[in-house]
Amino acid sequence: MVYQIYPRSFADGNGDGIGDLGGVINRLGYLELLGVDAIWLSPIMTSPMADHGYDVANPRDVDPLFGDLATFDALVAAAHDRDIRVTMDLVPNHTSDQHPWFAAALAAGPGSPERDRYIFRDGLGPDGSLPPNNWPSVFGGPAWTRVIESDGTPGQWYLHIFAREQPDLNWDNPEVFDDLAKTLRFWLNRGVDGFRIDVAHGMAKPQGLPDMDLTSVGLLSNDDNDLRFNNSGVHAIHRKIREVMDDYPAAANVGEIWVDDNTAFAEYIRPDELHLGFNFRLAKAEFEINQIRGAIDNALESVASVRGVPTWTLSNHDVEREVTRYAEGGDLRVGIDRARAMALVEFALPGSIFIYNGEELGLPNVDLPDDVLQDPVWERSGHTERGRDGCRVPLPWEGTEPPFAFSSSPNTWLPIPASWASLTVEAQLEDVDSTLSLYRRAIELRFERRELDSDEIEWYGAPEGCLAFRRVGGHLVCALNTNAHPVALPPGEVLLTSAPLIDGQLAPNAAAWLAG
Numbered sequence: 001m002v003y004q005i006y007p008r009s010f011a012d013g014n015g016d017g018i019g020d021l022g023g024v025i026n027r028l029g030y031l032e033l034l035g036v037d038a039i040w041l042s043p044i045m046t047s048p049m050a051d052h053g054y055d056v057a058n059p060r061d062v063d064p065l066f067g068d069l070a071t072f073d074a075l076v077a078a079a080h081d082r083d084i085r086v087t088m089d090l091v092p093n094h095t096s097d098q099h100p101w102f103a104a105a106l107a108a109g110p111g112s113p114e115r116d117r118y119i120f121r122d123g124l125g126p127d128g129s130l131p132p133n134n135w136p137s138v139f140g141g142p143a144w145t146r147v148i149e150s151d152g153t154p155g156q157w158y159l160h161i162f163a164r165e166q167p168d169l170n171w172d173n174p175e176v177f178d179d180l181a182k183t184l185r186f187w188l189n190r191g192v193d194g195f196r197i198d199v200a201h202g203m204a205k206p207q208g209l210p211d212m213d214l215t216s217v218g219l220l221s222n223d224d225n226d227l228r229f230n231n232s233g234v235h236a237i238h239r240k241i242r243e244v245m246d247d248y249p250a251a252a253n254v255g256e257i258w259v260d261d262n263t264a265f266a267e268y269i270r271p272d273e274l275h276l277g278f279n280f281r282l283a284k285a286e287f288e289i290n291q292i293r294g295a296i297d298n299a300l301e302s303v304a305s306v307r308g309v310p311t312w313t314l315s316n317h318d319v320e321r322e323v324t325r326y327a328e329g330g331d332l333r334v335g336i337d338r339a340r341a342m343a344l345v346e347f348a349l350p351g352s353i354f355i356y357n358g359e360e361l362g363l364p365n366v367d368l369p370d371d372v373l374q375d376p377v378w379e380r381s382g383h384t385e386r387g388r389d390g391c392r393v394p395l396p397w398e399g400t401e402p403p404f405a406f407s408s409s410p411n412t413w414l415p416i417p418a419s420w421a422s423l424t425v426e427a428q429l430e431d432v433d434s435t436l437s438l439y440r441r442a443i444e445l446r447f448e449r450r451e452l453d454s455d456e457i458e459w460y461g462a463p464e465g466c467l468a469f470r471r472v473g474g475h476l477v478c479a480l481n482t483n484a485h486p487v488a489l490p491p492g493e494v495l496l497t498s499a500p501l502i503d504g505q506l507a508p509n510a511a512a513w514l515a516g
Helices: 019-026 028-034 069-081 102-110 174-188 233-244 263-265 289-306 322-326 332-347 375-380 418-423 425-429 435-448
Strands: 002-005 038-040 058-062 085-090 145-148 153-160 192-199 252-256 275-277 309-315 351-355 457-459 466-471 476-481 493-495 510-515
Touching: 019 028, 019 069, 019 263, 028 069, 028 435, 058 069, 058 174, 069 085, 069 275, 085 174, 085 252, 085 263, 174 233, 233 252, 275 351, 289 332, 289 457, 289 466, 332 435, 332 510, 418 425, 425 435, 435 493
Parallel strands: 002 038, 002 351, 038 085, 085 192, 192 252, 252 275, 309 351
Antiparallel strands: 145 153, 457 466, 466 476, 476 510, 493 510
């Protein structure tokens, strides 16, 4: 059970309205109470914050916004004292444009070794005024920016699959991996237990950087035909990363892999590459039986050929929160019922579970006013896409008014809605029927029940609009009802339900665990 901490939004320890490492230390007792095995820290490395830390200027230091190395060391020690492992984000596809390497590349000029660390190209057209190819940025607009050379004239273009402040590295240059290896060892030697690798299907680029088919390209997305990602050379990079990781046998990596084809996905988690890979099918599935079952089957199939461990997640810092996704006609009451049910479905599955901070509180997305939006997607799209800020609002801890003890400052980096008063940690800890209490009990049972030790599931018959599966070798059954009416439960002792039974039957939009 891994708990993703979005540091800006988890807890503020110094009162500036932005979450930090001191705040995480202060709330470790909560994470221990929740029952998670590990935390994953979204980026905390030195950054100008053009993309909230995914633009790294120094990969071997902590940004002052979050603290310093001494605070980080204290966090690792305190977490380990509570048997909580610490993993952190690694961003190998690109750097910040404020990284010393990029500054040196701009100063050195075309054809220099400094520029060879990145992907610089001459432009097309008689005066080089057109981008080298037609690739778009994931955040909107072109994936190329033209630089002004030292003599004041327009010069080469550099590639940035994301924001212009995030120039892509040239992974054909051996210096790039050598520097990453230093970064890996720097943090592993400080006691870090592993990494979540950002854009793990990126890094390698196709020979010649040909134009791509733009018919299916959208913002914040890619498919398996997208030339910007999932090029075969990426696997040699992961094998070299794994060689470093193997010097630290207790550590592990999980990759962000937006690849749909199961054969291609499995290649990333072969025994000499990543330990785990994110499969996002369950997070993308609607609350509909065929989609849910299809997502589960797909995730299990995607790792079977390499005997890999499946991963499960319902949300993260890039995805609309499940309470809002599952809401019917905007009715968040339906959304929370379905989110609670899906948590039980997810927790009953074999493999590793990733919980996004606030998910356990049943937080919805927040419809923020235009003037507070900070995601670069908002500006890059010309204010046509609102971006991901709505799922990144700070957590409510206690009290009856914002900022709900997230910070001692009322001016939090994103505003917390007053309507969250009933969703605070304090309020939910005192309510045995709360979403937080449901998560705590489900996590506890997941560790306690021997029926959940097996690695496989088997489906069996269920009424229309329902599904049920059993863990092979055990006797735990998970049942889900997506109907608008109650249905009879499978036989067995009821261990946990996401909603109270109705005359002994499973309620609408609810799930149950049973021991047979």
